Amino acid sequence: MLVTKIMRIAFITLGCKLNYAETSTYERELLKEGFEAVQWNKGADVFLVNTCTVTEHSDKKSRNIIRKLHRQNPDAKIFVTGCSAQLRRADYEAIEGVERVFGATEKSQVVPSIKEKTMGTAGCGQDLGTFFPAYSSGERTRSFLKVQDGCDYKCHYCTVPYARGESRNIPIAEIIPQAEAIAAEGIKEIVLTGVNTGDFGKSTGESFYDLIKQLNDVDGIERYRISSIEPNLLTEEMIDWITSGTKFLPHYHIPLQSGCDTILKEMGRRYDTAAFAHKIQYIREKTEKAGGPKVFFGIDVIVGFPGETDELFMETYNFLKDVVRPAFIHIFPYSRRAGTPAAERKDQVQDSVKTKRVQMLEELCEKLHNEFVESNKGVAEKVLFESTDRKGMMEGYTGNYIRISQPFDPELIGKIVDITI
Ligand code: SF4
Known part of the structure; x- marks a missing residue:
């Protein structure tokens, strides 16, 4: 009798939600093929590392992890994908130890190739073109659904368009069944992810607005969040409909990157601070005036872009403090990425200056976040509780993304519960 060894595989993901959604999809497929998933430190036969390039540090971390995996598991085969x-x-x-590297257009080959190179059998390897559909399903309450990939914007600091290619998506008619599959797993919340999510539809003659309207009708999914959307692509028509x-949900993750018009222009961004402020105000008015909850804004900011003087940085700081007043600031120190226009500039900002600016924004973020939570005290909200037992406690998020913690109760996992903040 031929006994086939069960291959133990571990998955390591760095970077963004899109990477997590893709890894989760590889994992589902490989488990179907008979692999056993193990944690990375439990001695696997095969590793799949999904790398990230968003900063120089991410590149380095990705390579170091692979070297470490090889040192600890010299016989294991390591497969590498990602930006x-x-x-x-x-x-x-x-x-050493790397068996194969998969580029952006080879994602549909990951599963068949791993199967072939470790089990000696080729999978059928459905060719899905250059869009690799993916959704995460590790957490039982929330799934990240990839709806778009690539970017045509070419902001002057960013290498992502080179790593992920042109903006593209699969048609809405193929995304809806994925949302239905997520609902069939009992998951109630979907986070729509993409590289430039709002650019959805370019390759299929549809629009992001068409997509969200159709997703809204999927039975079983009760909440949607948009993981990140460019301010110029979030239209007033969409905001009117959403509200x-x-x-x-009243939760918007919007990249600002700089609150200074000079820097925005030099970054190659497609809006100015006046347009950004108008969009934020419009969303707030539409949501809160109708007696709705306060809106959670998560805002991305890059500090230390070349040419950002103390004065120009303070424009960003004050714009956030006085105008946008987000509930959270995602702060990124500018990272010089070879091959981008910004990397060529002579007026790079010193690391010590960037660190100081990051600190200032972290303090501002903490203050704004506390004020946001405080301003919601006593408000009735709905929370979707997650499954992780955190030392006897469980966590969930309100619609406007306030984290609620309470004693662990397995009955509440995946349920939407009324609470008072
Ligand atoms: S919109 Fe700009 S920052 Fe975002 S992925 Fe595209 S080029 Fe990069």
């Missing part, structure tokens, strides 16, 4: 692997294929291929009583 850093796309941009620096040769660096990864040169690392008219849909499943889309």
Whole structure:
């Protein structure tokens, strides 16, 4: 009798939600093929590392992890994919233990190739073109659904368009069944993810607005969040619809990057601070005036872009403090990425200055976040509780993304519960 060894595989993901959604999809497929998933430190036969290139640090971390995996598991086969692997294929291929590197257009080959190179059998390897559909399903209450990939914007600091290619998506008609599959798993909340999510539809003649309207009708999914959307692509028409009583929550993650018009222009961004402020105010008015909850804004900011003087940085600081007043600031120190226009500039900002600015924004963020939570005290809200037992406690989020913690009760997992903040 031929006994086939069960292959133990571990997955390591760095970077963004899109990477997590993609890894989760590889995992589901490979488990169906007979692999056993183990934690990375439990001695696997195979590793799949999904790398990230968003900063120089991410590249380095991705490579170091692979070296460490090889040191600890010299016989294991290591497969590498993701944005850093796309941009620096040769660096990864040169690392000992690496069996194969998959670029951005080879994502549909990950599962069949791993199967072939470890079990000696080729999978059927459905060719899905250059869009690799994905959704995460590790957490039982919330799933990240990839709806779009790539970006055509070419902001002057960013390598993501080179790593992930042109903006593209699969048609709405193929995304809806994925949302239905997520609902069939009992998951109630979907977070729509993409590289430039709002650009959805470019390759299929549809629009992001068409997509969200159709997703809203999927039975079983009760809440939607949009993981990140460019301010110029979040239209007033969409905001009017979202606030008219849909499943889309009062939680907006919007990249600002700088609150200074000079820097925004030099970054190659497609809006100015006046347009950004108008959009924020419009969302707030539409949501809160109708007696609705306070809106959670998560805002991305890059500090230390070349040419950002103390004065220009203070424009950003004050714009956030006085005008936007977000509930959270995602702060990124500018990272010089080879091949981008910003990397060529001579007026780079010193690391020590960036660190100081990051600290200032962290303090501002903490203050604004506390004020946001405080301003919601006593308000009735709905919380979707998650499954993780955190030392006897469980956590969940309100519609406007306030984290609520209470004693662990397995009955509440995946349930939407009325609470008072
Ligand atoms: S919109 Fe700009 S920052 Fe975002 S992925 Fe595209 S180029 Fe990069």
